Amino acid sequence: MDITELTVHELQEKLKNKELSSLDITKAYVDRMNEKEKDVQAFVTTLEEEALEQAKKIDEEINKGEATGEFAGIPIGIKDNICTKGVKTTCSSRMLENFVSPYDATVVEKLNNEKMINLGKLNMDEFAMGGSTEYSYFKKTRNPWNLNKVPGGSSGGSAAAVASGMVPWALGSDTGGSIRQPASFCGVVGLKPTYGLVSRYGLVAFASSLDQIGPITKDVYDSAMLLNIIAGHDERDTTSKEVEKVDYTKYLKDNVKGLKIGVPKEFFGEGINEEVKASLEKAIETYKELGAEVEEFSLDIAKYSLATYYIIACAEASSNLGRFDGIRYGYRAKDFKDLKDLYRKSRSEGFGPEVKRRIILGTYVLSSGYYDAYYKKAQQVRTLVMNEFNKAFQKYDVLLTPTSPTVAFDIGSKSNNPLEMYLADICTVSVNIGGLPGISIPCGLDKEGMPIGMQLIGNKFQEGTILNAAYTFEQKTKFRENYKPTFRKGEE
Amino acid sequence: MAREDYEVVIGLEVHAELATKTKIFCSCPTSFGAAPNTHICPICTAMPGTLPVLNEKVVEYAVRAGLATDCTISQDSKNDRKNYFYPDLPKAYQISQYDKPLCEHGKIEIDSSTGRKTIGITRIHIEEDAGKLNHDEFGRGSLVDLNRAGVPLIEIVSEPDLRSSEEVDLYLRKLKSILEYIEVSDCKMQEGSLRADVNVSIRKKGAKEYGTRTEMKNMNSFRSITRAIEYEIDRQVDVIDNGGVVEQETLRWDEVSGKTFSMRDKEDAQDYRYFPDPDLVAIKLSDEYIENIKKSLPELPESRKQRYLTEYHLSEKDANIITSSKYLSDLFEEASKICNNPKAVNNWIISDISRILNETEMEPVAIPFDSKQLAKLVMLIDKGTISSSIAKKVLVEMFEHPRDPEDIIDEKGWVQISDEGAIRDVVSKVLENNSQSVADYKAGKEKALGYLVGQAMKETRGKANPQMLNKMFKEELK
Numbered sequence: 001m002d003i004t005e006l007t008v009h010e011l012q013e014k015l016k017n018k019e020l021s022s023l024d025i026t027k028a029y030v031d032r033m034n035e036k037e038k039d040v041q042a043f044v045t046t047l048e049e050e051a052l053e054q055a056k057k058i059d060e061e062i063n064k065g066e067a068t069g070e071f072a073g074i075p076i077g078i079k080d081n082i083c084t085k086g087v088k089t090t091c092s093s094r095m096l097e098n099f100v101s102p103y104d105a106t107v108v109e110k111l112n113n114e115k116m117i118n119l120g121k122l123n124m125d126e127f128a129m130g131g132s133t134e135y136s137y138f139k140k141t142r143n144p145w146n147l148n149k150v151p152g153g154s155s156g157g158s159a160a161a162v163a164s165g166m167v168p169w170a171l172g173s174d175t176g177g178s179i180r181q182p183a184s185f186c187g188v189v190g191l192k193p194t195y196g197l198v199s200r201y202g203l204v205a206f207a208s209s210l211d212q213i214g215p216i217t218k219d220v221y222d223s224a225m226l227l228n229i230i231a232g233h234d235e236r237d238t239t240s241k242e243v244e245k246v247d248y249t250k251y252l253k254d255n256v257k258g259l260k261i262g263v264p265k266e267f268f269g270e271g272i273n274e275e276v277k278a279s280l281e282k283a284i285e286t287y288k289e290l291g292a293e294v295e296e297f298s299l300d301i302a303k304y305s306l307a308t309y310y311i312i313a314c315a316e317a318s319s320n321l322g323r324f325d326g327i328r329y330g331y332r333a334k335d336f337k338d339l340k341d342l343y344r345k346s347r348s349e350g351f352g353p354e355v356k357r358r359i360i361l362g363t364y365v366l367s368s369g370y371y372d373a374y375y376k377k378a379q380q381v382r383t384l385v386m387n388e389f390n391k392a393f394q395k396y397d398v399l400l401t402p403t404s405p406t407v408a409f410d411i412g413s414k415s416n417n418p419l420e421m422y423l424a425d426i427c428t429v430s431v432n433i434g435g436l437p438g439i440s441i442p443c444g445l446d447k448e449g450m451p452i453g454m455q456l457i458g459n460k461f462q463e464g465t466i467l468n469a470a471y472t473f474e475q476k477t478k479f480r481e482n483y484k485p486t487f488r489k490g491e492e
Numbered sequence: 493m494a495r496e497d498y499e500v501v502i503g504l505e506v507h508a509e510l511a512t513k514t515k516i517f518c519s520c521p522t523s524f525g526a527a528p529n530t531h532i533c534p535i536c537t538a539m540p541g542t543l544p545v546l547n548e549k550v551v552e553y554a555v556r557a558g559l560a561t562d563c564t565i566s567q568d569s570k571n572d573r574k575n576y577f578y579p580d581l582p583k584a585y586q587i588s589q590y591d592k593p594l595c596e597h598g599k600i601e602i603d604s605s606t607g608r609k610t611i612g613i614t615r616i617h618i619e620e621d622a623g624k625l626n627h628d629e630f631g632r633g634s635l636v637d638l639n640r641a642g643v644p645l646i647e648i649v650s651e652p653d654l655r656s657s658e659e660v661d662l663y664l665r666k667l668k669s670i671l672e673y674i675e676v677s678d679c680k681m682q683e684g685s686l687r688a689d690v691n692v693s694i695r696k697k698g699a700k701e702y703g704t705r706t707e708m709k710n711m712n713s714f715r716s717i718t719r720a721i722e723y724e725i726d727r728q729v730d731v732i733d734n735g736g737v738v739e740q741e742t743l744r745w746d747e748v749s750g751k752t753f754s755m756r757d758k759e760d761a762q763d764y765r766y767f768p769d770p771d772l773v774a775i776k777l778s779d780e781y782i783e784n785i786k787k788s789l790p791e792l793p794e795s796r797k798q799r800y801l802t803e804y805h806l807s808e809k810d811a812n813i814i815t816s817s818k819y820l821s822d823l824f825e826e827a828s829k830i831c832n833n834p835k836a837v838n839n840w841i842i843s844d845i846s847r848i849l850n851e852t853e854m855e856p857v858a859i860p861f862d863s864k865q866l867a868k869l870v871m872l873i874d875k876g877t878i879s880s881s882i883a884k885k886v887l888v889e890m891f892e893h894p895r896d897p898e899d900i901i902d903e904k905g906w907v908q909i910s911d912e913g914a915i916r917d918v919v920s921k922v923l924e925n926n927s928q929s930v931a932d933y934k935a936g937k938e939k940a941l942g943y944l945v946g947q948a949m950k951e952t953r954g955k956a957n958p959q960m961l962n963k964m965f966k967e968e969l970k
Contacts, residue, residue, distance in 0.1 A: 083541045096540070103534050103539060204540040209770035237543050240771050316770055319575050322584025323538040327636065343577055366575075366765035375767060 003028035004165035007156050008074055008222045015062075016071060022062065026117055027053035033166045034121070037145055039487055040126040041139045042161040044080045045088050046120040051075060055287050061115075068288065070346075071114035071229065077167035079158050080121040081128055082106050082213065083202040087118065091204050092136035093126045095324045095331045095350035105202020107171060107213050107230045108132045108235070114163060114245045119167050123157030125247045127321065128178055128206040130154050131424045135354045136283025142411070143185060145450055146484035149408040152182030155279040159186040163485050165202045165376040169217040169226055171411045173203055174211045176309050177403075177428025181215055182439035184403035184453020187442045187483065189470070191223045192463045194429075195435035196241035198227075199234030205240055208239075209314035210432040220441065224248035225461060227390045233311040241459055251464030252471040257291035259469060262396030264299035269313075272405040280402050285478060287400070292469075297395070301388040302430050304381050309429035310422060311365050311378035317355075318362025324350065327467060357418060358470060381434050389434040394461040398469050401427050403440040403453035427455060442479040451479075495729050500926050501702055502721065507645050507679040509621065509685035510553045516620045516644035517587065519543030526682050528626065528637035533799070537641035538582035543771050546571070549777060550644040551594065553676040555617045555785050557646055558595025559675045561613050563669075565782050569594045569775040569898040571618075579624040579636050584905040584939045588647075588836055590766040593617035600650075600670070601794065603812065611696060612651030612665050620644050646676070652702065657721040659684065661714055664685060665816050667920035669793045672818040672857070680855060687712040692724045693738070704738040708745050708752060715853075720745040724752055748814040768932070796821055804834045810842050817856040820845075826863030840866065844887050852891075858896035865867070869897045882906045910957040918956060919964045922947045934970055941965055 003011070003076055014020040030048045037043060045487055058073040078084060081091045082249035083101035085108075090096045102462050104112065111118070114193040133141040133156025141156045143149040144164040151160040155172030159182035172179040174192035183190025191214045198213045205211060231241040265285060268277055284294050326332035326346030333345030348431065351359070365374035392399060404424055413422045431438040444453040454473075458466035474480075495748035515522055518535035558565050572590035575897030623641035625634045648667065654660050659753045668686060671677045679686040693705035706724060706888055711717045723745075725770050730739050743752040791799075793815040800811040825964060826840055828834035871887060872878050878886065889900045900908055909915060923930055924946055943960050 067846055081541075083539075089540065091540070099540070101534075101541070102539060103542075200541075201543050202541040205771075206768075238545055239543075239771065243713070287622045315767060317766070319573050319585050319767070322575060322577065323540070323582060325577060325579075325584055328537060328541070328582060339579070363765065366712060368765075370764050371765075 001050060002299075004032040004168075006168070008071075008168050008225060009471050010044060011023070011074060012453060022055040022058045023052065025073065025437055026051050026075050026119075027290040029119055029165075029167060032164075034168055036144075036164045037485070039142060040144055040160050040164050040166065041079075041141050042123055042151075042157040043120045043165070044090050044092060044123050044136075045159070047087065047118055049488065051117050058115055058117070059168055060489070062310065069114040073117065073119040074167060075119045076111060076171040077122045077158060077161045078108065078111075079124055079155050079170065079172045081124060081173055081204040082108060082171055082206065084118065084367075087121060088119065088140070089204065090399045091127045092124045093137055093351065093355070094137045095315070097137070099330055101202070102123075103202065106199035106234045107203060110229050115233070122155070122161055122170060125154035125156070125178075126355050127204070127317070128154040128173055128175055128211075128344070129207060129317070129354050129358055131177065131181055131421055132409070132411075132415065133157060133182070134411065135352055135373075140411055142266060143408045143450075144487055145187060145408070147489050148410055148445045149450065150185065150411050152185030152404070152408060154178040154182075155216060156182045159183050159188055159425060162186070162188045162218060164218050164487070169215060169222050169232070170400075171226075172450050173206075173212055173213050175206045175313060176432050177425045178426050179214045179216060179455070180403050180438055180455055183440045185408035185451065187451030187479070189213065189220055189223050189439065189441050191227060191439045191463070192431065192437060193291040193463060194431075196463065197243065197463070198238055198439070199237040199240045201234055205316075207316040208320060209316060210309075210327065212432075215271075216466045220467060220474050221249060222437075223254060223410070223439070224252060224467050224471075231323070241461075244269065246464065248464055248467055250469045254472050254475050256287060256469055256472045259287075259292040259398060260396045261287055261292050261294045261469070262399045263296045264391055264392070264399060264401060265296050265400035266299055266389065268329060271423065271426070272402060273407065273446075273477050276402050276404075276406060276452050277296060278443055280400070280454060283443040283454050283457055283473065284400065286473060290476060294400070297392065299388055299399075299430075301315065301381075301385050304368055304383055304432040305433050306422065306426050308385065309425070309433055310361070310376045310383045311374050312382065313434075314358045314362035315366050315375050316362070318359045318366065321351075321355065321359055325396070326350070342429065354418065370415050383433045385430060389436060389459075394457060397458070397462075399457040401455045403421065403427055403455040407446050407448075407450035407452055429453075431448065431457050436460060437466055439466050439470050441474060441479065442483075443473070444479070445483055451483070475491045493696075493729075493869045495725065497697060497728055498725075499697050499699070500655055500695045500725050501652045501695065501705075502654035502656075503651045503691045503705075504648075504654065504660065504663065505689040506648045506650075506664070506690070507687050507689075508648065508662070508671055509678060510550055510644040510646060510676055511678050512547060512549045512553065512644055514547060515642035516547050516550050516618070516808045517642055521920065522643045524680075524685070528635070528639065531639040531748075532641070532647055536582070537638055544769075546772055546775070546805055550618050551777070552785060553644075554594045554616060554646050555726055555777070555782060556674045556676050556789060557648070557671060557791060558616050559782075559786050560597075560670050561598035561600055561616070561648070563595035563598030563613060563616060565777065566592060566594055566596065567779075567782070568592065571769045571772045571775070572766045574766055576762055576764055577632065578622070580625055580638075580641065582623070582638060582641055586620055586622065587772070589617035589957060594678035599695045600663060600666050602659060602666050603661050604662055605687075609653075609659065609667065611653045613658075614649040614651050616646050616648050619645050619647060635713070640726060643746070656704060657718045659872055660690070660721060661718055664714065666716065666793070668871055669816050669818060675790075680857070681712045681714075682855070684710075684712055688717060690717060690721060690726070692721060694725060694732070694859060704740050704741050706738065706752075707739055708743045710756070712746060712781070714851075716745055716747055717839065720752060721751060723737050727752065736889045771796065793818075793821070793943070798953065804828070804838070806838055810838055811815040811843055813846065814838065819859065823856075823859070823863050823866060827867040830864060830867035833874060834869050836873070837866065840870065844884060861890045867897055872897055872901070875956060875968055876908060876910055877901070878908050879905060879954060879956075879958055881949075906955060909952055909955050910958050910960060915956060915964055918948050918951050919961065919968060922951060923968060930969065941969075
């Protein structure tokens, strides 16, 4: 038995019946990390020793009957923009290269309450801005299915670590697709919850009205379990909603009979890769076979989502990132002549090009004389997008789209073409604009053996519905049982 | 042209720190004077990932201020971000309110030398204070103290309705007294909990267009505000009379030189890039909420003043002075109740107490004794234990080394001599030594009696009971 190939619900079972100890599990993951990390480069910070130490302690507690948490002793990886007390939180930026948060994010407190074990902090595009994890200041994470390809982003470290078995599951964050797109590129499951379901307290803000933390897991059941842990109102985040606590695994019925699935045709139009399209069409057939009612419809407004997204996200980012000024914490330039020079140099040297690009864009769209034409207009379009989604959900339970128009691309192929990189977000951003839940699950491989992802979108707080739809598809298609990442070096 | 040919137009933006126990977006204490960076947490120091949670008391206090100044309360309001970089602003944006303030369209009445006047309140909005920069004693640069960062403020913006420094002074005093009455701010100007940005412009009398205004920021004493306005009016008249144009700019008032100086130039004109704060939800207030606050408002200065005119028969002038401060007004009412002599209490407040406050630039709230002690002072005079001239000395003592007036009198041996034998001894002695005055009195010069009493007071170092002296001299000289 290879422990690192087990899902968390399988690990949990084996922990419960004492087949495995937390130390067995943690050690297996640490060994795997030592084997694969040099190729995959998923971590910014690894915590092998701390993790093993903690596993021993938890085993003792389990033996004494003290550790009662359902997930006590299960390891996890955390995206490096989620604050962890005492462990560096870098956002993969030079700006926060040595930053240690004085507090734990709410989601991290929740993991700690479960006595889960933090294996390390995962690489990402700097401040979550990007779709390939190439914009990390520290390293380029590689796709376990082909080490010459990107893992997607911005939660590329999280997706690659789960796909390569270096962590059993991970937390990511999603502002415009940053959980779903890397999950799709790496052949794993990624869930972006409804805006307001998971507390953002302790998530270093990129775009406050769009950011959500969510699970990246090996299978749908694990996503439901991790969502159980992290969901819930937090009085420290007033944008988090008071919703009834539910057990999302209870929704996993392996049955989609009568489920109404809408397929917005705009997501299958121009720019979509033929193999991706074919794979999605096959998935639609599968759903039909499973008894779902699938119908194509038009979500015309979607074509404005990308522009709307980049205006709102950049505007909020330009303000959110103001606090990185070299005064209280983070990078400060060595030599400066006065205060302005200190700001200018610290921020010029501390931020990478993509972050600067977005700060400049955001500053521009908020500046006087342009606000109405850009930011205000974008907010109006946002309302229209929400209205269109509301209409769609009067007819359908779930919307089905590709997660990304393409599979993972070659490292370096888009990093100098920001517009092309932005276009890769076209399928995912609408979901953030609408504040909706979306999940990406693998639905096949292309000819080169790269995973293709399918996105299922639900109405607000209907995570249960999309989880069940994803679960039923997964049970039928058994992607994980059929395909494994190859860690091949590709054709160089 | 002379200054008289111009009309002065002034508008104020007053910042008042709210007297909430905790900060506006976190639970750090707001108290003044703590060691630097001890009232801070991850939220008010803008650690990455932190989020603000609006303190509901701040909304309540701002609504109180709005209702007390006849504002319309907005039931749908929000917080906006005002973006700019400065080391005392940890998030690089101030959470304020831009286009949907909590309160709008209010007014305040003032009574100036030209009569009663209404000053419009454009808006009152809530926002957070910034921290403070302290210059390092060792010359290594500036140090940031974030204790004040996130202390709640209301900004009260007036219409440009003020026409003189006198009106500004009256408006500010009235506003201050209202805020004190409704207990939303302690208005301690020395601690900066009440400060004003003053916008001044001038135009030729009869002109319709406003002149270009200059702004003097963060003024926190009545005296400097008056001086600065007077200086600025003269400066602007000078500029225009010499064919120049007034530049729109921010000025710094220098107390020592008595001049204003330009702070920034136009190239630095800030674009604050206001936008709604996505971390905070809209502020929605129900009719019931507003109604409940309205019901809880205390009696305001205007109504107290009317009551003093009828209930205590104070003069209009005295009632104005006493009600100008909630503290003075409470002192007056409480002390009057205890000693049952409102006329005497009024006199003490209007004359000696006000004089000392003026001389020492002390705020009424800083008066070191309470209403009981003031009442005791009045009662000691009424009972004849001390004379009113001794009482004046006791009052000075009460300011300088606060304690009960009885204790002061005991310690100082200031008890009035009312012993008939002792008084008679003094009278005999004075009569013996002042035969000329005795003769004058007997010749019909009434004034000579006053001189003799004065001599007796001198002899007893002010402690002799003046009524008894009077009576006894008259008897002796019959």
